[in-house]
Structure formats: structure tokens, C-alpha cells
Amino acid sequence: MNKDYILGVFKDEESLVEAFEKVKQKGILPFEVYTPYPVHEILEGMGNKTRISHAAFFFGLFSAIGILTFLTWAATISWPINYGGKPTNSFPSFIVVTIVATILSITLLTLFTFSARAKIFPGKVPEIFHSRATDDRFVMVIDKKSLGENEESVNAIITAHGEVE
Amino acid sequence: MYNSAVRGRLIDGNKSLGQISEEILSPIHAKTPVWWYLALMGALGMLGFGGYAIFLTLSKGLGTWGLNNSVAWGWDIINFVWWIGIGHAGTAFSIFLLILRQKWRTAINRAAEAMTVVAVMAAALFPLLHMGRPWLFFYIFPYPNTRGPLWVNFNSPLFWDFVAISAYLLISASFWYFGMLPDFATIRDTAKSKIKKAVYGIMAFGWTGSSREWLRFEGLSFVLGGIAAVLVVSVHSIVSTDFAVSVEVGWHTTIFPPYFVVGAIFSGFAMVLTLVVMMRKLYNMNDFITNRHIDAVCRVLIFISLIMGTAYLTEIFVAWYSGSPYEMYMFFKNRLTGEYALEFWTMFISNAVIPQLFWFKKVRSKMWMVFVISIIINIGMWFERYNIIVTSLSRDYLPSSWTPYSPTWVEVGFFAGTIGLFLTGVLLFFRFIPMIAISELKSVAKFDKPQKSVKHANHE
Numbered sequence: 014m015n016k017d018y019i020l021g022v023f024k025d026e027e028s029l030v031e032a033f034e035k036v037k038q039k040g041i042l043p044f045e046v047y048t049p050y051p052v053h054e055i056l057e058g059m060g061n062k063t064r065i066s067h068a069a070f071f072f073g074l075f076s077a078i079g080i081l082t083f084l085t086w087a088a089t090i091s092w093p094i095n096y097g098g099k100p101t102n103s104f105p106s107f108i109v110v111t112i113v114a115t116i117l118s119i120t121l122l123t124l125f126t127f128s129a130r131a132k133i134f135p136g137k138v139p140e141i142f143h144s145r146a147t148d149d150r151f152v153m154v155i156d157k158k159s160l161g162e163n164e165e166s167v168n169a170i171i172t173a174h175g176e177v178e
Numbered sequence: 179m180y181n182s183a184v185r186g187r188l189i190d191g192n193k194s195l196g197q198i199s200e201e202i203l204s205p206i207h208a209k210t211p212v213w214w215y216l217a218l219m220g221a222l223g224m225l226g227f228g229g230y231a232i233f234l235t236l237s238k239g240l241g242t243w244g245l246n247n248s249v250a251w252g253w254d255i256i257n258f259v260w261w262i263g264i265g266h267a268g269t270a271f272s273i274f275l276l277i278l279r280q281k282w283r284t285a286i287n288r289a290a291e292a293m294t295v296v297a298v299m300a301a302a303l304f305p306l307l308h309m310g311r312p313w314l315f316f317y318i319f320p321y322p323n324t325r326g327p328l329w330v331n332f333n334s335p336l337f338w339d340f341v342a343i344s345a346y347l348l349i350s351a352s353f354w355y356f357g358m359l360p361d362f363a364t365i366r367d368t369a370k371s372k373i374k375k376a377v378y379g380i381m382a383f384g385w386t387g388s389s390r391e392w393l394r395f396e397g398l399s400f401v402l403g404g405i406a407a408v409l410v411v412s413v414h415s416i417v418s419t420d421f422a423v424s425v426e427v428g429w430h431t432t433i434f435p436p437y438f439v440v441g442a443i444f445s446g447f448a449m450v451l452t453l454v455v456m457m458r459k460l461y462n463m464n465d466f467i468t469n470r471h472i473d474a475v476c477r478v479l480i481f482i483s484l485i486m487g488t489a490y491l492t493e494i495f496v497a498w499y500s501g502s503p504y505e506m507y508m509f510f511k512n513r514l515t516g517e518y519a520l521e522f523w524t525m526f527i528s529n530a531v532i533p534q535l536f537w538f539k540k541v542r543s544k545m546w547m548v549f550v551i552s553i554i555i556n557i558g559m560w561f562e563r564y565n566i567i568v569t570s571l572s573r574d575y576l577p578s579s580w581t582p583y584s585p586t587w588v589e590v591g592f593f594a595g596t597i598g599l600f601l602t603g604v605l606l607f608f609r610f611i612p613m614i615a616i617s618e619l620k621s622v623a624k625f626d627k628p629q630k631s632v633k634h635a636n637h638e
Binding site: 025026045046047048049050051052055056059061062063065066069073083084087088091092094096099103106107109110112113114116117119120121123124127128130131132133134135136137138139140141142144145146147148149 | 194195196198199320326327328329331332333337338341342344345348349352353356359360363364366367368379380382383384385386387388389390391392393394395396397398400401402405406408409412413416617618620621624
């Protein structure tokens with residue numbers, strides 16, 4: 014079907030994972046694997062790492078500092094207001110807004126990071142290898158260039174667990 | 179791991195992955211039923227009536243409401259707190275149960291999150307309109323303005339509330355939407371009509387289900403789940419400080435934040451129950467939202483109901499224990515007995531007594547009874563807010579400023595309008611959005627099947 018890629022199409026998670034591990038033992042890393050839901054063996058096996066939680070931590074750190082600084086600056090330096098003689102720098106009650114606004118900043122910034130890194134954004138044209146990969150098929154896409162002389166053995170592995178398309 | 183035999187199967191009927199998507203998507207692909215149009219017309223009618231009430235409020239002013247100098251907050255704040263409480267179901271379901279690794283949440287969380295978004299939108303209208311001049315609502319943003327710049331009072335719970343509600347709305351809406359991306363992609367890839375393919379294709383943001391996308395998606399859910407768990411507790415705690423920080427009889431207590439949070443989760447779960455029982459009945463989702471799911475929610479409700487009862491009794495006990503004549507008067511002469519006794523006892527019986535019927539398996543397994551009790555809880559929770567707000571405000575320290583309060587039809591119409599908004603949102607959700615998180619349900623479907631090898635069984 015596709016000139017540059019071999020598509021291994023599997024009906025369930027276990028067949029995919031078994032075939033995936035056998036293909037990897039041959040020293041071949043599939044180009045990409047498409048699944049209807051996250052399969053952890055694949056996510057680990059593909060060797061990609063996500064640093065999204067690290068990013069979120071720093072978003073949180075910087076927004077917390079930024080928000081608290083802003084609140085303190087606005088209430089004590091920019092325009093100090095006397096509320097019944099209470100101190101203008103009422104640190105404890107600034108914490109409430111700091112927490113909530115930090116959560117909001119983390120959420121929005123992490124979403125944008127996700128959108129940028131996973132390339133998921135409005136108007137993106139998806140590259141669909143197999144139309145049932147979001148429904149009930151597990152699709153392993155292997156670049157023919159990476160196969161070398163193993164093409165036949167890889168085909169055999171795939172057909173043992175699923176189908177080649 | 180985390181898989182308990184006690185809970186039973188998560189999906190009935192030995193469905194293949196293809197069947198799961200097909201059956202959940204069937205309301206989207208099928209012809210719209212007649213009852214849906216009728217219900218939508220009813221909901222839009224209510225929304226229109228609410229729109230007229232809002233128009234009167236805006237054109238004539240807050241004088242169209244039954245508020246007065248003593249009771250400056252009436253149905254508006256009651257309904258605000260009520261809707262926000264209902265809106266807690268989304269985070270409670272998706273995030274608390276996610277953290278607790280409750281797999282049965284997958285069948286219900288989408289509906290709970292959808293409900294949250296609409297409920298919070300309905301809630302946000304009340305403080306907005308109560309401002310009197312809502313077109314100046316942006317004054318509440320701390321932005322560099324030409325009035326000094328004069329900043330808002332960061333110590334005011336009302337400002338915290340504004341931050342909490344807007345953050346909650348944005349976060350729950352984006353959490354909900356990003357959770358739907360894989361399902362929109364499923365619709366795009368399975369739909370036959372070209373229009374559906376195009377529309378859901380745009381909504382899917384180009385999702386393909388590749389390992390790179392899933393990896394980051396999991397990372398995102400992890401971050402948002404962890405961080406938004408704080409919101410379950412913080413939002414309603416902040417709402418409660420609107421009351422607890424003021425020196426008002428019956429409000430000025432430290433029990434308020436936990437009491438409000440538990441109450442919010444209680445009403446949210448009750449509304450989820452109302453909604454999923456309807457989903458089962460109207461769309462035949464019994465295989466996904468099984469009797470065991472309903473049973474689990476009912477059990478949670480028993481527990482929360484006990485906490486509610488304890489909170490009510492604690493309030494009364496503390497009023498007596500404090501020895502403050504004002505507190506004693508408020509609870510014993512004004513709430514337990516007296517002019518507002520009916521509201522108090524409605525609250526107490528519907529929230530602390532009737533849900534105890536869920537102890538009986540026969541009650542939990544009869545859907546009409548579950549439905550009726552869930553509605554009773556919703557009503558009871560409304561009366562809880564009525565009881566807190568109106569009793570305290572109408573009878574404050576000075577008998578000379580005591581005033582009775584009753585709403586005008588404009589306030590009632592406004593409330594009816596928000597119910598119309600909620601129903602409209604829910605109906606649109608039923609029709610156009612997969613009402614169960616398909617990809618999440620597929621990911622737990624394997625736990626129903628006998629495991630081939632130990633390795634997979636142990637892998638979450």
C-alpha cells in the first residue's frame with residue numbers, strides 16, 4: 014500500500030506488544046506506532062521521553078514568584094491602601110490568589126507546551142497511516158529504509174501476530 | 179495492580195474495541211430523536227425566559243430583585259453556590275478518582291466534566307449580574323488602569339472568588355477539551371458524512387494516536403491531574419470564605435471551608451447520578467455505565483451524606499458550646515425552629531437522612547429510586563444554601579434591621595434561565611460529543627479479559 018513504509022496492523026494490545034518487542038530485538042526501531050489508547054510498553058519502548066512535568070514545575074515556580082511579587086508590589090509600593098489599619102503587606106492572604114493563579118498559569122502554559130511539542134493544534138492536517146488506528150487497530154509503521162536485509166523476517170513477525178498492509 | 183475483583187467487570191457484554199467506539203458514538207451518528215428536539219425547545223424556552231429576566235435586571239436595575247438592605251444577597255448567591263457546588267463533580271470525578279486509580283471513573287468522567295463546564299458558566303452569571311453594572315465587571319481585574327493605577331483589594335474573599343471561579347472555568351474546560359481530542363479523532367476517522375469528518379477533524383486538532391502524542395498526552399494528564407486536584411479543595415473553600423470571613427451570625431465559623439467542599443462534592447455527585455441515570459435510560463448506555471457504577475456512586479454518597487449530617491450537627495453543637503447568645507438564637511430559634519424551620523428541616527432530611535437509604539442494595543439497584551434520591555439531594559443542597567444565607571442575613575444583630583426576604587419572579591426567572599442553560603448544554607453534549615471517554619474506556623477494557631501473562635496484568 015505504502016511504498017516507503019510497512020504497516021503492521023494488529024487487533025489487540027498484546028499482539029502489538031509482542032511483535033513490537035520481537036522487531037526491536039532485531040535492532041529495528043519502528044518509525045511510529047499508532048494506538049487507540051496509550052500502551053505503556055510502546056511508550057517506553059519507542060525511547061522517547063517527555064519533559065512536560067519538568068516544564069510544568071518551572072512554569073509553576075516562575076509564575077508563583079511572579080504573582081506573589083506583583084501582589085506585594087501593587088499592595089505595598091504602587092498604591093498602598095489602608096484597610097482598617099492593617100499592614101499593607103498582608104502576605105498570608107496573598108497566598109490564596111497566588112496558589113489559584115499559579116495553577117491557572119501552569120495549566121495554560123503546559124497546554125501550550127503540549128500543543129507545541131506534540132504538534133497538536135487547531136488546523137493541523139493529520140498524517141493518517143491507517144484510518145482505524147484511532148478506533149480498534151494497533152498500527153506499527155516501519156520505515157523500509159531501516160529494514161536493510163531484515164524485511165522478510167520482520168514481515169514474518171508481523172504476520173505471526175497480525176497483518177501486513 | 180489496582181485491579182480489584184470486588185468491583186466486578188468494568189464493561190458488560192464482552193465488547194470488542196470497535197464495538198465500544200461504535201456504541202458510544204451511535205447517538206452522534208444516528209438520526210436525532212424527536213424527544214431531543216422537544217427537550218431542546220423546552221430548555222431554550224427556559225433559557226429565553228431567563229434572558230428576559232436578565233434583560234429586566236439590566237434595563238431596570240437590581241430593584242427588580244427582592245433584595246433589601248439586610249438581605250443584600252438572596253437567590254443570586256444561593257444559586258451561585260449551588261451551581262458551583264454542582265460544578266465540583268468534574269474535578270472530583272476525573273481527578274480525585276484518577277489519583278485514587280478508580281478505573282470505573284472512565285465511564286462517567288466525561289459527563290461529569292461536561293456538566294462542570296456548563297454549571298460553572300451558569301454560576302458565573304450570578305455574581306456578574308449582582309454587580310448591578312456588569313458592563314464594568316473588568317474593574318475586578320488587577321490591570322494597570324487610569325484610576326491611579328488603583329489595584330483591587332487582594333485581601334477580599336470576593337476577589338479570591340473571582341480568581342478561583344475564572345481559573346476553575348478555564349482549567350476544567352481545557353482539561354475536558356484536551357481529554358476529548360482522541361475521541362474526536364475517532365469520530366473523524368469513523369464518520370461517513372463529509373461534513374462530520376471535516377468538523378470533527380478540526381476539533382481533533384490533528385490527533386493521530388501516535389506514540390509521541392500519547393506520551394505527551396499522558397504527561398499532560400499527569401500534570402493537570404496533579405495540579406487541578408488542589409482545585410477540588412480550593413475553589414469551594416474560597417467560596418466559603420465569602421461567608422466565613424464576614425462577622426455575621428451563623429457564618430463566622432472555621433468549619434465552613436471543609437463543610438462547603440464536602441457539600442459541593444455531595445451535590446456534584448448527586449447531579450452526576452441524575453445525569454448518568456438519564457444517559458442510561460435515554461441512550462441505552464447500560465453496558466458501559468453498569469449497575470455497579472451506579473452502585474459505586476451511591477456508596478460514595480452514603481459516606482458524604484454522613485459527613486454532611488456530622489457537619490450540620492457540629493454547627494449546632496458549636497453554636498450551643500460557644501455560649502454566644504447570637505449564635506444560640508440563630509441556630510435554635512431561627513433555624514431549628516422559627517420562621518425558617520421548614521428550609522432547615524428540608525435540608526437536613528434530604529441531605530443527611532434520605533441518602534442513608536442507599537445502605538440498602540434494593541434501593542441502589544432500582545434506577546428510579548436512585549434518580550429520585552439524587553434529585554432530592556440536589557433540592558436539599560439548594561436549601562442548605564438558602565438556610566445558610568437567608569436565615570443569617572434576615573436576622574442579624576439589630577432587630578431593627580430584621581427583614582423578611584422573598585424572591586421576585588425576576589430572580590426566579592433568572593434561576594430558571596440558568597437551569598435552561600444547563601439543560602441546553604447537557605442536550606448538546608448528548609448529541610454532539612461522545613458522552614463517555616472512548617479511549618479511556620478502551621484502555622481499561624483489557625482488565626475485564628483474562629490476562630495472558632503476569633507481566634501485562636501488572637502493568638498499569
